[in-house]
Amino acid sequence: MKLKTPSEKKILKKTVSTRKKSKPTEKKSVNDSKARDEIKNLKAALHDREENLQTILNNIEDGYYESNLAGSITFFNNSLCRIAGRTKKEIVGLNYRQYVSEKTAKEMYDVYNKVYTTGRGIKNFVYELYTKKGESKFIETSITLRKDHKENKIGFQGIVRDITDRKIAEDAMQKRDERCRTILEDIEDEYFELDLTGNFTFVNDSLARYLGYPKAKLIGMSFPKFCDKAFNHKMKELFKEVSKKGTPFKNVEVSLIANDGSVRYTKISGTLMQSGDGKPTGFRVISKDVTERKKEDERYRILMENIEEGYFELDLKGNITFVNDAHSIKLGYTREEIIGMSFQRYMTASMAKMAREIYVNIYKTGQPARYEIEYIKKNGAKHDCEVSASIINDARGNPVGFRGISLDISGRKQMEADLRERDEKYKTILDSIDNGYYEVDMAGNLTFFNDSLCRIWGYSREELMGMNNRHYTDEENAKKLYETFNKVYRTEIPTKALDWQIRRKDGSTAFIEASVAIRKDSTGNKIGFKGIVRDITERKYAEQQLRQNQFFLIKSQEVAQIGSYQVDSKTGHWISSSTLDKILGIDENYQKTAQGWYNIIHPDERKDIKRFMYETIKIHRHHNFDKEFRIVRQNDRQERWVNARGELTYDPNGNTTNMIGTIQDITEHKRMEDEILESERRYRSIIENAQEGIFQASTDTKRISVNNAFAHILGYNSPQDVYNCISDVTKQVVVDTNEFQKVREILRRDGSIKSxxxxxxxxDKSLIWVSMSITAIQDSRGGVVYHGIVEDITPKKKLEEQRQASLQSLRKSLGATINAMSATVEARDPYTAGHQRRVSDLARSIATEMKLSRDQIDCIRLAGMIHDLGKISVPSEILTKPTRLSNLEFELIRTHSEAGYSILKDIDFPWPIARIVLEHHERIDGSGYPNKLKADELLLESKIISIADVVEAISSNRPYRPAVGINAALEEIEKNKGILYDRAAAEACLKLFREKHYKMPD
Structure with missing residues (x-):
């Protein structure tokens, strides 16, 4: 059932009530049937009306509500649900205090109370409500009082409209208007509004100040009246045209007369103001003061007339519309001749084409341009100019032409050409000099340098460009550089010789000497540093070498007791080194005069020295002299021999001017000469009486001198007999000349040969054996002679031959003995015998590869044949046991080294056979047996036997296992060489198998 509105219910009740009241009085005149029909029709009419009203309420956009006097909703339409953001069920009985803020609720109460009190409704009450979701909405509502049929106040009713969007727009509009008004008041430009007749309706403070009137007084005044007469009519026509067409105007220049009578120039731009229905209501105008610009334009015009640079203006076709005198004079035309002329007339076709392209680009982009061009003067002469051109716009901003300034750069062009020539010359100089030239920025990064700097630094030009000094200096030198450059920066005083070190690209160190000066730009600002760099590495090393040489010279002088001096021949004064002072026994206080020198010379030598110097200088005029004489040391009065050498210089008149030289203390030398003479006498006697033969021969052996003993060895009576009879030693004395030639080669190479x-x-041509020791000695003339000692060993040679025969016989006997021992072992254990033969052969081959002596090789071969002789003491069942040995059995076998040694130690072998047998199971790290000896405690022969023993044992069959193989054996040697086995012997073994393909015998 649909709800009836309270008004409908009121009508219905009133009708029914009337009917009820009239019923008793009409009872008799109206029948019951007619009354029922009337009531029925009335109800139907009310129902239709209710339906129509309900439909209308539910289809309108606005909400409708009814509330009781407390403000709780009792009736509403669907739109109210949408506006309130709630369901019908939620709205029924909802009080206004439940959907507004406390402040709004108070305002609503006041409004409702006013309606209740006065009985007059309110049409447009606006308030803010909150939906169920908490969203805010602005509502505009009407409020009227509701009464019942008895006119009792029962509540309120009204129409509700959602004006949220309108409210937001109004607020935004209000804020915008306030912001615009604030901007208009604050801007420096003048803003004003006019009605259609041109009277002020609004002005901002800037305009009031500009015209010198209070704002209030300006309102209603006519704007055109402020314009001068020339612009008054123009302004009226302008406003009339804008009012008619609605087209804005921009940058119209007018002159205004201020309150104080001054003329102000301004540019105005304006738009038409219209009402809501589009009718013109007035004008909005913004004005920009250009008074100063006008003044500047005037000053600019005067300036253009008087500047030395040419100034010109062109129209868009390129015709000249204005030039100053400088430009017309530059072209050789009068101003009257050049006005209207095309700019292309005073340049070549190619130049004109370039200029056209430039002006087209200026026109398109609006951007100024600068270009260089060659002008042709009226008289045909040419000169270079630099032109700066820009666009000219009219008051509306439309391009109307071009303006430009031309600067005569003929002089600059010549300077640039000269500068390029000079730069090229300087570049050639910079590139050709050995010294480096550099420029760096304030941070120390290289910005310019020549090729020599690249060579000194060792980098390519590309690598060096932008490189900082810290890249090629260490911390110490970087600090030194910083301090120097900082000082130059602060004081601007150049540094001429800064020594420092750099690291070249290849890592080598170089010593550098550089000058440092400040660099400035054209305005005087400091922009970096520059200087010349010299590679003084060689000089540094030379200085170092010089210091060393000086040190060595001083030390050498002290050791050799050689001092230096210099004499001024005119004054007789002389200076001397510290070493010479020590030789002479003087100190720094000694009077170094001619008399002082005379006092030093031994009294017995003074006369001779005086004569010698006179002859040297006055008679012979020698430039050099060398003289030995005695002196008397001044501090201890000792007599010393000295050797004075000097060099003399003479003037054109033959007088000495300077004397410089050395003095050496030769006292010891003199003493040694005496001793040598004595020694020669003594040794001559020894040689003549020596039992050994002594000789001296030339390298070609043509000449030979001998002592008595050598003469007798050769069968001659005396040394003189040898000298007389032997003219060629090689042919007359030497038996095997080829062998003697080898001796000469040894003497030439080594300088001596012994025994x-x-x-x-x-x-008598019989043969003798001799042992000679010969030395090649340089004689006093620089030649080489042979000195030798000869011993006749013919008897010893005969004894040696006899001994060798005996030894050979002994070796045969020992070989037979060893073979017998080996056979004895083989009889008990054939395996051991085959093992010993193979070890012997391999050990002999290793010794041969190591280039040991024949005697050592024989020793190793024989020792290998019986190295396991001690196994004769081990039971044969253990030696041939086919299974692994027990610990006790293994320890028993390990005694075979000592057992073999016990058997052999008392046999007088010419070799250490017994010791080798004892040591053949030792290892160089001390891990072997029986005595755990280490490398330096073992014989080399023992080390070789031990390697051969291991290789054979691993590669051959054992009673308790098959052969592992030769490769496994060699891997063991390779892995443990230098650890268990001697490295040299191990490498010789490996080389035999891997390179020489050695095979062990069966």
Whole structure:
């Protein structure tokens, strides 16, 4: 059932009530049927009306509500639900205090109370409500009082409209208007509004100040009246045209007369103001003062007339519309001749084409341009100019032409050409000099340098560009550089010789000497540093070498007791080194005069020295002299021998001017000469009486001198007999000339040969054996002679031959003995015998590869044949046991080294056979047995046997296992060489198998 509105219910009740009241009086005149029909029709009419009203309420956009006097909703339409953001169920009985803020609720109460009190409704009450979701909405509502049929006040009713969007727009409009008004008041430009007749309706403070009137007084005044007469009519026509067409105007220049009578120039731009229905209501105008610009334009015009640079203006076709005198004079035309002329007339076709392209670009972009061009004067002469051109716009901003300033750069062009020539010359100089030139910025980064700097630094030009000094200096030198550059920066005083070190690209160190000066730009600002760099590495090393040489010279002088001096011949004064002062026994207080020198010379030598110097200088005029004489040391009065050497210089008249030289203390030398003479006498006696033969021969052996003993060895009677009879030693004395030639080569290479045994011919052509020790000695003339000692060893050679025969016989006997021992072992254990033969052969081959002596090789071969001799003491069942040995059995076998040693130690072998047998299971790290000896405690022969023993054992069959193989054996040696086994012997073994393909015998 649909709800009836309270008004409908009121009508219905009133009708029914009337009917009820009239019923008793009409009872008799109206029948019951007619009354029922009337009531029925009335109800139907009310129902239709209710339906129509309900439909209308539910279809309108606005909300409708009814509330009781407390403000709780009792009736509403669907739109109210949408506006309030709630369901019908939620709205029924909802009080206004439940959907507004406390402040709004108070305002609503006051409004409702006013309606209740006065009975007059309110049409447009605006308030803010909150939906169920908490959203805010602005509502505009009407409020009227509701009464019942008895006119009792029962509540309120009204129409509700959602004006949220309108409210937001109004607020935004209000804020915008306030902001605009604030902007208009605050802007420096003048703003005003006019009605259609041109009277002020609004002005901002800037305009009031500009015209010198109070704002209030300006309102209603006519704007055109402020314009001068020339603009008054123009302004009226302008406003009339804008009012008619609605087109804005921009940058119209007018002159205004201020309150104080001054003329102000301004540019105005305006738009038409219209009402809501589009009718013109007035004008909005913004004005920009250009008074100063006008003055500037005038000053600019005067300036253009008087500047030395040419000034011109062109129209868009390129025709000249204005030039100053400077430009017309530059072209050789009068101003009257050049006005209207095309700019292309005073340049070549190619130049004109370039200029056209530039002006087209200026026109399109609006951007100024600068270009260089060659003008042709009226008389045909040419000159270069630099032109700065820009666009000219009219008051509306439309391009109307071009303006430009031309600067004569003929002089600059010539300067640039000269500068390029000079730069090229300087570049050539910079690139050709050995010294480096550099420029760096304030941070120390290289910005310019020549090729020599690249060479000194060792980098390419590309690598060096932008490089900072810290890249090629260490911390110490970087600090030194910083302090120097900082000082130059602060004081602007250049530094001429800064020594520092750099690291070249290849890591080598170089010593550098550089000058440092400040660099400035054209305005005088400091922009970096520059200087010349010299590579003084060689000089540094030379200085270092010089210091060393000076040190060595001083030390050498002290050691050799050589002092230096210099004499001024005119004054007789002389200076001397500290070493010479020590030789002379004087100190720094000694009077170094001619008399002082005379006092130093030994009294017995003074006369001779005086004569010698006179002859040297006055008679012979020698430039050099060398003289030995005695002096008397001044501090201890000792007599010393000295050798004075000097160099003399003479003037054109033959007088000495300077004397410089050295003085050496030769006292010891003199003493040694005496001793040598004595020694020569003594040694001559020894040589003549020596039992050994002594000789001296030339390198070609043509000449030979001998002592008595050598003469007798060769079968001659005396040394003189040898000298007379032997003219060629090689042919007459030497037996094997080829062998003797080898001796000469050894002497030439090594300088000596010792205990060289050879055969010589005696005088009677019999042969003798001699042992010679010969030394090649340089004689006093620089030649080489042979000095030798000869011993006749012919008897010893005969004894040696006998001993060798005996030894050979002994070796045969020992070999037979060892073979017998080996056979004895083989009889008990054939495996051991085959093992010993193979170890012996491999050990001999290793010794041969190591280039040991024949004697050592024989020793190793024989020791290998019986190295396991001690196993004769081990039970044969253990030696041939086919399974692994027990610990006790293994320890028993390990005794075989000592057992073998016990058997052999008392046999007088010429080699250490017994010791080798004892040591063949030792290892160089001390891990072997029986005595855990280390490398330096073992014989080399023992080390070789031990390697051969290991290789054979691993590569051959054992009673308890098959052979592992030769590769496994060699891997063991390779892995433990230098650890368990001697490295040299191990490498010789590996080389035998891997390179020489050695095979062990069966």
């Amino acid at each position: 060289y045994e050879t055969q010589l011919y005696r005088k």
